[in-house]
Amino acid sequence: MSILVDIQHVSKKYKDAPRAAVNDLTFSIDKGNVFGLLGPNGAGKTTFISMLCGLFPTSSGEIYINGKTHKTHSKECKQVIGVVPQEIALYPKLTAWENLMFLGHMYGLSGTSLKENVKDNLRILGLEENMHQKIVSYSGGMKRRVNLIAGLLHNPQLLILDEPTVGVDVQSKQAIIEHLKKLNRENGMTILYTSHHLEEAEDFCSHIAIIDDGKLITQGATKQLIADNNCKSIEEVYLKITGVKFRDK
């Protein structure tokens, strides 16, 4: 498998911060992988994702996406990425249809293909009947599903999911995960997934990396990680590696 994302000694230290938020991260994500990035609060996940998306530069090291960096090929790198933030990044007073049509246009899509794309996604995630309702009237699960569709509209090679199932009911969670598995299986979409639902991560991710204090602690194929640490689940591996101490006190 070829490498889609290559992280080379990436560090980030904010001005006036006592320590680096991300400290010498080095790993890679192969095309077609579902890659889980796990770690306690304050481990550096959000900082890393922000740099991966090109929101701000690294302090040192390089991030390569399809062999290119944001510094020199920002547009090409961003075109590869689809982002589903943890927040419901939608306009509450617009309908699902209006939100998705707007975001589709912002990705440079238009015309019948965009309309069909939006309709298909809404149908698959069970929102076709409610697509002309304002987001503000949606349940938490429905909002999450629209939030997911917004990141998929331009059919990205790399989908970045930040806690995609937080605060949703079992049915919505099931629908989201199944749809993501299908996209990975049928379209070969690479997925970078962060979550605190370790059971969900174990079920969903083919590979997992655990970071703590900005550093990479371990990484590997999910089943291999469990076996190598003589544990029964990823949760056990996680607790064994990161300990039980609070990180966000």
Added chain:
Amino acid sequence: MKLLYSIYKEYKVLTRDRSGLAITFIMPTVLILIITLIQDTTFRSVNEASVPLLIVDRDHDSLSNVLEISLIKSKFFVITKKQLSDEETKKEIATGHFFIGIIIPENTSKKLREKSSARISKLLGSFSGDTSAVAEPLDTSKLKVQLYFDPITKKSFKTTISNSIERIISQIEMQSMVSSLNEKMKESFPLATPSKLELTPIVSLTEEYASYNNSTIIPNSVQHNVPAWTLFAMFFICIPLAGNIIRERDDGSAFRLLTMPGSYMIVILGKMLTYVIVSLIQFALMLCVGVFILPLLGLQELNIGNNLPMLFLVAFSSGLAATGFGLLVGTIATSHDQASLFGAVFVIILAAIGGIWVPTFVMPEVMKKIAVISPLNWGLEAFYGIFLRNFGFKEIFPEVAKLLLFFAASLGGSFLYQKYKRLK
């Protein structure tokens, strides 16, 4: 296409935000109606309006009659006649029922005629050699007409009114002298049929407000308040605009848009263009209020001058300046509350020093100098120029340039701040 869709999205968001719409359109309309009505009396009292005046006429003769007619003709006063004592008259003025009280004592006309006659006799006696007439001492005591002023009257206004009344009384004195002269001449030349002496003023003052291009519009409360409060509302747009930017930042939309190739700049541009269009609609709406609604309330109709392209240019520049300021507030503020508070307070301060509430021409000299730092003052001065002085592009260019520079500085400031935050 991206830009058009971004504008369309902003339009949808804006039209579904009822409180935002209320701030944008209803607030300035209400402000214009209320403040114009309140300030109209003040502007009229300075300009042309009706000053309530009480005449206590104990004379009931020619002087009081002529004085009353002259006061009515001056159109300065609304006259009420009452028979009151001195104390009662004072009380009427002190309690604010009247601005001025005039007491004309009993027999003033009669005494005026006697004094005039004595002066003429003495003068003519010196020509005819009538030594008894010349030798007779002249009564130089003055007849008194009492004026009472409301204690809140400004000194300058009091002097103006006193001078007007004194001028009228001087004319009556002159008429009395001429009448006496006529009578004496008739006694000396009984067969002569003299023509009436023309007493209309020989010299008259031609007054006009200094204006440009033959425009002779006189400033009034409508001409001040409509552009003033429209500018205030245009700058108040910074609150919904800043709120809009902060909301996008807080709910992750900005994060998502920043991850899209080149989209965030287009979204910001779309946002700004939408709000500039909104500010132009605000402006057009407020002009309509000035032209069509205010006259229905008994106020003067707004005269918008005859240079519509310049009017549009000033409105557009003001809209850009206001939008740029909103973008800067939205970029720097960390929460919606902070943006609302900071934006509102800052706009109110700029409005206060810029002559929106109290026009700069009644401000003390120090404040007049400070006023020129406010963008609202630049817009207001440009509108004054178009409404009152019929200014063209050359004359309003300095104000327009300042507004555009303010826009550029705000825009530059927000991009630099954003860059600084990203690199932090």
